[in-house]
Amino acid sequence: MYRKIDFHAHYLSPGYKKFLKDYFDDHGDGVKTPEYTIDTTLATMAANDITYSLISLSSPHIANVQDAGLASELATESNDYAAKQQATYPEQIGYAATLPLPYVDASIAEIKRARQNNATGFTLPTNAAGTYLGDPRLDPIMAELNQQPTLVMLHPNEPQPMIPNVTAELPAPIMEFFFDTTRAVANMVLQGIFTRYSNIKFIIPHAGALLPVIADRMSLAQKLNPQLTDDQVDLISTLATQYFDVAGLVLPHQLPILQQMTDPTHLLYASDSPYTPAPQVKQLTQALENSGLLSAATKQMLFYKNGQQLLTELNQNKAQL
Numbered sequence: 587m588y589r590k591i592d593f594h595a596h597y598l599s600p601g602y603k604k605f606l607k608d609y610f611d612d613h614g615d616g617v618k619t620p621e622y623t624i625d626t627t628l629a630t631m632a633a634n635d636i637t638y639s640l641i642s643l644s645s646p647h648i649a650n651v652q653d654a655g656l657a658s659e660l661a662t663e664s665n666d667y668a669a670k671q672q673a674t675y676p677e678q679i680g681y682a683a684t685l686p687l688p689y690v691d692a693s694i695a696e697i698k699r700a701r702q703n704n705a706t707g708f709t710l711p712t713n714a715a716g717t718y719l720g721d722p723r724l725d726p727i728m729a730e731l732n733q734q735p736t737l738v739m740l741h742p743n744e745p746q747p748m749i750p751n752v753t754a755e756l757p758a759p760i761m762e763f764f765f766d767t768t769r770a771v772a773n774m775v776l777q778g779i780f781t782r783y784s785n786i787k788f789i790i791p792h793a794g795a796l797l798p799v800i801a802d803r804m805s806l807a808q809k810l811n812p813q814l815t816d817d818q819v820d821l822i823s824t825l826a827t828q829y830f831d832v833a834g835l836v837l838p839h840q841l842p843i844l845q846q847m848t849d850p851t852h853l854l855y856a857s858d859s860p861y862t863p864a865p866q867v868k869q870l871t872q873a874l875e876n877s878g879l880l881s882a883a884t885k886q887m888l889f890y891k892n893g894q895q896l897l898t899e900l901n902q903n904k905a906q907l
Contacts, residue, residue: 587635588875588885591893593739593789594833594856595630596644597681598622599667601660605648614646615744616757620860624671624679630859631678634871638893641668642682642709644861645743645763649687649714657686661696669703680706680897682739685727687714693727706897707737712770716746720773732783735903737896739789739831742767759861767795772804776818780828787896789829789854793836798847801825822847829896831856832888837873841880853888854896 598606603619606612612619620626627639648660661684668681683700685693685708697708708731712719719740731738742763753761771790774780780788790797804821808814825847832841833856844853855874857867875885 588889590634590636590855590871590889591897592631592636592639592857592859593854593893594791594831595627595639595641595859596622596861597624597627597641597668597671598643598860599664601663601667602643602648605651605660606646609650610646615759615763617759617861620863622860624675626860627671627679628675630857630864630867633864633868634857636855636857637890638678638680638897639857640680640682640706640739641671642739642741643684645711645741647687647711647714647741647743648684649711649717652715654686654689654692657689658692658696660684661686661692662699665696665700665703665705669700669705672704672706682707682709682737684709687711687727688717688721688724690723690726694730697727697730706900707739709739709741711741711743712766713743713746718773719770720775720777720779722777728779728783728786732785734907735785735900736787737789737900738786740767740770740791742770742791742795745769764792764795767791768797768800771795771797771824772800772821775804775821775824776814778817780824781817787829787900789831791831791856792834793832793840793844794825794830794847797821797825798843801847828852829854829892832874833858834862835870837877838879850884850887851892853884854893855889 606614606619631639643664648657651657665683671679672681683705685696687693743766744758745762745766801821805819807819829852831854859867
């Protein structure tokens with residue numbers, strides 16, 4: 587097996603578990619809440635030769651409480667839990683802090699607090715109770731994140747509003763998550779997020795969702811809306827410069843399409859544990875390891891080298907501050 591660094595692994599703090607039970611009857615996004623302790627993460631790591639995991643909360647996002655004070659309390663509790671795991675297993679565990687979006691003042695306060703608690707990075711939902719990334723109301727939060735070199739991992743959320751009478755039988759992670767990631771990143775490009783906040787290194791999940799498929803199509807928007815600038819529709823250039831995790835079923839079709847849009851140095855391994863059960867994590871990981879669609883050099887980069895370099899650069903930048 588290849589050594590690995592995992593950029594898309596989840597944890598469930600006690601407060602987040604209670605949130606899922608209270609608001610979703612333990613079926614957030616239509617998925618049964620998995621059993622979890624930090625041993626779950628460590629077991630997944632041992633079974634798949636993962637040397638370091640960057641843990642974060644999954645969806646549903648805490649914005650579903652629709653209360654700034656309660657969302658802030660949930661963010662604080664979950665981040666403190668993750669910081670404790672990092673302190674206990676510093677060579678194996680890092681964490682991406684959750685923010686109480688869309689509440690600006692509370693989110694800025696949590697950014698500052700999480701940095702003091704040695705957060706490795708931050709995780710942002712594609713939308714927080716219907717407020718999508720790229721919304722100008724979130725600009726102060728982006729500006730705060732941009733104050734220093736920062737890692738930001740995007741995570742899909744259930745679209746808002748949902749359309750109940752179409753594909754209602756399909757759990758949101760199967761299809762709607764891809765749509766929401768695509769929608770959010772396209773909105774970020776339109777609003778200049780990737781260029782205006784260049785100190786942020788973004789990781790786009792699930793091999794870019796549908797973004798590589800629509801990248802050429804986005805430029806056509808200028809024919810229908812001539813007020814759009816070239817930069818606002820230049821999804822191709824954006825995809826060439828961002829990082830992508832490969833969580834989920836990315837072979838045989840999705841990952842090769844993404845590789846046409848970005849080079850192998852921007853690919854990052856991801857288990858999506860524990861929402862992807864341990865046997866499936868093993869199966870998907872082995873599919874990547876054994877695939878003839880990826881060169882040995884690409885596999886080395888995807889599994890370990892890219893992540894090692896990214897984290898090393900971030901740590902060096904922090905040390906200089």
